[in-house]
Each structure stands twice: as structure tokens, then as C-alpha cells.
Amino acid sequence: MSQKPKPLADRNFDKMVTKFANRIYGTFKGQLRLELLQEDLGALRDGAPMDVWDAGCGFGQMALWFGEQGHRITGCDISEKMLAEAQDRFAKAEIEATLIQAPAQEVAATLPPQDLVLFHAVIEWLAKPIETLEIVADRVRPSGHLSLLFFNHHGLIYRNALRGSWRLKYLLEEAWYGKGKNLTPPHPQKPEELIAWLQKHGFEIIAHTGIRVFHDYMEDEARNGSDMEELRLLERKYCREETFRDMGRYVHLLAKKRDEGAPRSAPSCSIRTFHPTIMGVSEPFAM
Numbered sequence: 001m002s003q004k005p006k007p008l009a010d011r012n013f014d015k016m017v018t019k020f021a022n023r024i025y026g027t028f029k030g031q032l033r034l035e036l037l038q039e040d041l042g043a044l045r046d047g048a049p050m051d052v053w054d055a056g057c058g059f060g061q062m063a064l065w066f067g068e069q070g071h072r073i074t075g076c077d078i079s080e081k082m083l084a085e086a087q088d089r090f091a092k093a094e095i096e097a098t099l100i101q102a103p104a105q106e107v108a109a110t111l112p113p114q115d116l117v118l119f120h121a122v123i124e125w126l127a128k129p130i131e132t133l134e135i136v137a138d139r140v141r142p143s144g145h146l147s148l149l150f151f152n153h154h155g156l157i158y159r160n161a162l163r164g165s166w167r168l169k170y171l172l173e174e175a176w177y178g179k180g181k182n183l184t185p186p187h188p189q190k191p192e193e194l195i196a197w198l199q200k201h202g203f204e205i206i207a208h209t210g211i212r213v214f215h216d217y218m219e220d221e222a223r224n225g226s227d228m229e230e231l232r233l234l235e236r237k238y239c240r241e242e243t244f245r246d247m248g249r250y251v252h253l254l255a256k257k258r259d260e261g262a263p264r265s266a267p268s269c270s271i272r273t274f275h276p277t278i279m280g281v282s283e284p285f286a287m
């Protein structure tokens with residue numbers, strides 16, 4: 001079965017600005033994504049001022065959140081329109097940032113090692129995902145952090161299998177690319193493969209969170225008949241549990257680069273970790 005050829009260039013979002021804004025930000029989905037990311041990254045944000053590079057920053061929402069706390073921000077994107085929106089948001093907030101319209105691969109060569117690199121929802125759109133990840137991850141300083149958010153291969157398979165019909169044969173042949181909507185990226189990633197890659201390249205996984213482990217699998221009817229606050233609590237209850245977290249439509253990994261010069265027994269930084277047992281519904285929620 002033939003599959004639409006995967007693009008030979010990284011995807012520029014110039015033509016997808018409106019669609020992206022509507023689908024990703026203005027919705028329950030977008031809010032949940034933001035809430036869980038901010039929870040994983042909150043301890044770093046609350047710490048000492050850092051050099052933060054948002055590689056493929058889009059509208060710069062996460063970069064701005066760090067900028068508001070006094071961190072030094074560099075953002076880059078190949079899309080002029082996405083970057084213009086980011087620039088506008090920083091200007092309105094009166095926060096300084098260096099915003100560069102260029103590929104992350106090129107910007108990496110100009111940057112000193114960074115305390116934190118954000119690489120959110122970009123890898124799945126790249127022509128060469130792993131080669132580019134290597135270039136981007138190389139800019140994390142020893143003991144610094146990489147925050148990697150990606151569209152999950154397992155979520156794509158599961159969601160389409162549940163929808164059934166003509167999709168099943170494309171899933172069987174792994175020929176699904178180009179059969180869905182425009183916002184389906186060419187290179188969804190498998191969490192276990194990225195975790196193995198990160199560990200092999202000197203990173204330790206500090207947070208591992210599934211973004212939307214239920215919401216996207218529900219039929220419209222089931223969703224419409226549900227209390228969204230209950231759904232939000234259910235997502236929060238399971239998003240960091242094994243099995244469920246690897247079923248998220250997106251997966252977030254926060255990884256700390258080992259300092260090879262430091263003794264192996266050195267204490268690791270005080271990032272909050274999340275245990276399912278303390279994620280009960282009665283826990284107070286930081287919104």
C-alpha cells in the first residue's frame with residue numbers, strides 16, 4: 001500500500017497559524033497541555049535565573065512564561081508568522097527576548113550552552129527528527145535540562161484503531177501518513193525510543209507525563225455528556241502513571257543532562273516528582 005512521501009524539509013507553520021491557534025490554544029486540550037507542562041517545569045521556573053532557549057518556539061507561550069519570571073530567553077522558529085505573533089506577545093508583556101527567524105539547527109551553532117532547552121511539538125515535524133534532536137540537545141549544559149514534548153506514535157495508532165473503518169488497513173501497513181488531517185505530523189515519536197536515546201546521550205529522565213490520555217479517545221457523544229472538570233481531574237490522576245502516560249496524544253519528557261565531571265553519587269536537583277499515590281482527586285490543584 002503506498003503512502004504519501006514524507007516531507008524532505010522541516011514543516012514551516014506559516015500556513016497553519018490560524019488553525020494552530022484555534023486547535024491548540026483556545027480549547028480544553030490546549031489548556032490541559034499548558035497546565036501539565038507548567039507543572040513539570042514549575043520548579044525550574046521558580047529557581048535562579050536561567051538561559052532558556054525555546055527551539056521552534058511558535059507563539060512563544062512557554063518562553064514568555066519563563067520570561068515573566070526573569071529568565072533570559074532566546075526563541076527561534078522558521079515561521080515568520082509564528083515568530084511575529086511571539087514578538088507581539090513579548091512586546092505586550094514588556095518582556096525582553098532574543099527572537100530569531102532561523103532553523104534550530106542553525107541557531108544551535110551560535111548559542112552558548114543553555115540551562116534549559118524547550119523543544120516542544122517540533123520533533124514530529126522535522127525531516128530528520130533524531131539528527132536534529134542531537135543538535136538541539138547538545139546545547140544543554142551539563143546539569144542543565146531538556147524539555148521535550150512530542151506527538152506520540154502510540155496515541156496515533158490507538159485513536160485511529162478506535163475509529164476503525166478504512167483506517168485499519170493503513171495502520172496495518174503503517175501507511176497512515178497523509179490520510180488524516182493537515183495537523184497530523186509526519187514523524188510521531190515512540191516514548192520508549194526517545195527515552196532510550198536520551199539515556200544513551202547522557203540524560204536522566206526527571207518527569208514523564210502523558211498529555212490527554214483519555215480526552216482524545218472519547219467519542220463526541222461521550223465528551224459532550226461529561227463534566228469537563230471531572231475529565232480534567234481524571235487526566236491529572238493518570239497522566240503520570242505507567243501505561244497511561246505512554247498513551248497520551250503528546251508525551252512530555254523533562255531530562256537532566258549528567259555532568260560527566262561530577263561524581264555519580266552527586267545529589268540530583270530538587271525537581272518535583274509526581275507519584276500516582278499523591279495525585280488523588282482530593283489533592284489541591286495549582287491552576
Ligand SMILES: C[S@@+](CC[C@H](N)C(=O)[O-])C[C@H]1O[C@@H](n2cnc3c(N)ncnc32)[C@H](O)[C@@H]1O
Pocket residue numbers: 010011012013014055056057058059060061076077078079082102103104105119120121122125126
Ligand atoms: C507545532 S508548532 C509548536 C510551537 C511551540 N513550540 C509550541 O509548543 O506551541 C511547531 C513549530 O516548529 C517550527 N519549526 C519547524 N521546524 C523548525 C526548525 N527546524 N527550526 C525551528 N522551528 C521549526 C514551526 O514553524 C512551528 O512554529
